[in-house]
Amino acid sequence: MNNSWNDKLSPAVKAIPPSGIRKFFDLVTETKGVISLGVGEPDFVTPWHIREASIYALEKGYTMYTSNSGLLELREEISKDLSGSYGVNYDPRSEILVTVGVSEALDLAMRAIVCPGDEVLIPEPSFVSYAPIVSLAGGTPVPLPTTMENEFRLTPEQVEKAITPNTKALLLSYPSNPTGAVMDRKGLLALAEIAKSHDLIVVSDEIYDKLTYVGEHTCMSSLPGMRDRTILLNGFSKAYAMTGWRVAYAASNPDFIGAMTKIHQYSIMCAPITAQMAAIEALKSGRPAMKRMVQEFSRRRHLVMQSFKEMGLPCFEPKGAFYAFPKTSVTGLSSEEFAEQLLQEEKVAVVPGSAFGNAGEGFIRVSYAYSSDDLSEAFRRMTRFVRRRGVFPKKVIGPGGIDFVQKEGICQNL
């Protein structure tokens, strides 16, 4: 009889494949003494002033529901922040919705705009939840593979080519988890033009916006004519090290935000008030701590890039987020094989790139949200591992035209 419970499940849910990360997670937890580079959250604890503000709010008895859209003070601060950072203005009363993480905001956006049969374009490798959330909303996710050669940016040509009469929206996420790729203003402008000419909605997940190390982040909705066409998603998890608080927001035209609020009020009611109070404090005085954290990430980023160079794994320069996405196919192993064998032989956990879609096959995601000591040790182990698979740094022509292999500071004759 037990089997029959499974038959009672919704086919839509059954059709969704289990998360590729989940499977690997179980494997890692079973192994002892692991150095993990597999985490998608900052290694900093939420700055104390933010935690303290939240404790104070609890002491003062802020334990009730808030309005469905979230505390007005928080929406006002969000509005100020967006206008200050990107010059794009949203009415805090009708154009901003506070959500339980960007994950909820994305779910609301998709449920609000997707009709059965609608297609949503998603550049891959992408965050694990994008395609399933589109499917659950009744839409069809259409992956647009991006490549290392093009620094995992989306080109206007491939978007044009993928558009059909059913295309409803383009789901963007730059800086990107898992690749660390960014899109510059020019690239985004080209995508915006396509969105306008084909009447597409752009859902832009900009949760990593503050973690941009080269150039400046461009907000999609700040581009000419894009404010109302864009559903902007952002939150506090990454920039303020507040992942577990689950607080984020969506900003768009009143129709979209109104529809999303309708779903939100019936399924969630409101984001937790303690988290909202903490978010207010983060926006009001969290900038210095955030700047320090970003600076620290930026330094580690250089360390990581140098390590892959010495290791011999090809890796493009990730200009945002806190991930590197090196190409592991040079070892002859698939993403999963590489991750599993690295875990077994050297006890280093990374996430196989295939967990982020087919375009991620042949790569791994390496998070540098770890102390430099942990990073150095993990890279030492990883170097041993790839050497055993016959990977060495690229040859450089030494003095007198002799081939040298530069390896950890010393030059060896080939």
Next chain:
Amino acid sequence: MIKKEEILELLESNAKLTVEEIAIMLNADTETVREEIRNMEGNKTILKYMTLINWEKAGEEKVDAMIEVRITPQRDTGYDTVAERIYRFPEVRSVRLMSGTYDLAVFVEGKTMKQVANFVSTKLATIEGVVSTTSHFVLKTYKQDGVIIDDEEEDRRLVISP
């Protein structure tokens, strides 16, 4: 252009960093960084490379005290002469001129309470110009030089997350 402040920040938080590591992290040339550090050591911007140690964990008994010292400023040199006579003692870990009801905050370290008390009464209090001393023994150190001594906030993240 390489920022001196950035090198100093890195070294202040971790003196073990090598020149090469600093250069990589700041995306700068190794020789330039080496040169900058040498200069800053030369002009005493960088005074010393130290390690912060929890001596209690090492099984070493130590006693620390903060002594409030009131002094009579001297003509010409103000507080400096008396301060120097105090800070030259190796038992004295730090000396600071303070605003408020006393003048110098003197931190003294010793093996035992008796040793510290002895130092204060025979050496410190008898210096010419010292008007009075008030000793406060340290019972517990919670945080020192920006480091929380018994920090129980470890990495609680899941090993893998999306």
